[in-house]
Amino acid sequence: MRDTLLDDAEAAQTTLIDRYGRAFSAGEALFREGEPGREAFLLQEGRVRLLKRVRLVERSLTVLRPGELFGETALLDDGPRASTAVALTDGIALAFDPASFRALVEQRSHMALRIIQQLVRRVRDAEDQVELMLLKDTQTKIVSALLKLAGSGAAGVELSISPVDLSARVGLDVDTVKRSVARLREQSYVRIVGERVEIPDVDALRRLYALLGSKEELRGGA
Numbered sequence: 001m002r003d004t005l006l007d008d009a010e011a012a013q014t015t016l017i018d019r020y021g022r023a024f025s026a027g028e029a030l031f032r033e034g035e036p037g038r039e040a041f042l043l044q045e046g047r048v049r050l051l052k053r054v055r056l057v058e059r060s061l062t063v064l065r066p067g068e069l070f071g072e073t074a075l076l077d078d079g080p081r082a083s084t085a086v087a088l089t090d091g092i093a094l095a096f097d098p099a100s101f102r103a104l105v106e107q108r109s110h111m112a113l114r115i116i117q118q119l120v121r122r123v124r125d126a127e128d129q130v131e132l133m134l135l136k137d138t139q140t141k142i143v144s145a146l147l148k149l150a151g152s153g154a155a156g157v158e159l160s161i162s163p164v165d166l167s168a169r170v171g172l173d174v175d176t177v178k179r180s181v182a183r184l185r186e187q188s189y190v191r192i193v194g195e196r197v198e199i200p201d202v203d204a205l206r207r208l209y210a211l212l213g214s215k216e217e218l219r220g221g222a
Helices: 002-020 099-109 109-133 140-148 164-171 174-186 202-221
Strands: 022-026 029-032 039-046 046-054 057-064 084-087 093-096 156-159 192-194 196-199
Touching: 002 022, 002 093, 022 109, 039 140, 099 109, 099 202, 140 156, 140 164, 140 174, 140 196, 140 202, 164 174, 174 192
Parallel strands: none
Antiparallel strands: 022 093, 029 084, 039 093, 046 057, 046 084, 156 196, 192 196
């Protein structure tokens, strides 16, 4: 029975790719900021980075992975794109205009639920990013982002996040993030294994965050 369900799911996935799939290559721009938005994309394979131009400099907003929806404002109107989507790897995305997307969610309720959950997480992430923007100190931003990813636990945790992903969350360039994480590693607050960040003692990192916050308040009051 399980094998039958898996076969059905794979067949349905193949049908979607055959009908709506669009292959892309590493370095390719799927759309650019300012262009009219006529399609939304649901990533199937590969990774895509969203960028936004701020004061003539392109800043990384997020790195997307399979299962994530992007360019979704095109489902509401054909107004200009708010960001640029650039492929980090070769991959495939499903491309939907408003009519085809409406038909998809009507026929596949489980997919509609996944998309709603994803959009809710995206709103929560946006709120976190606003909070990070209010922090002035680079190290405080990095530590705050790591703590949010670690959750409420006190024991050690492993986070599957690359410097590119982390830079997108905190709104800093990748080199700055690497230097900051390297300092945390030297102080034994984190360990780096491939593209994973291990936090051996979350409570210790929380204490560091509190200390950094106190220093920032003192600088602000000076």
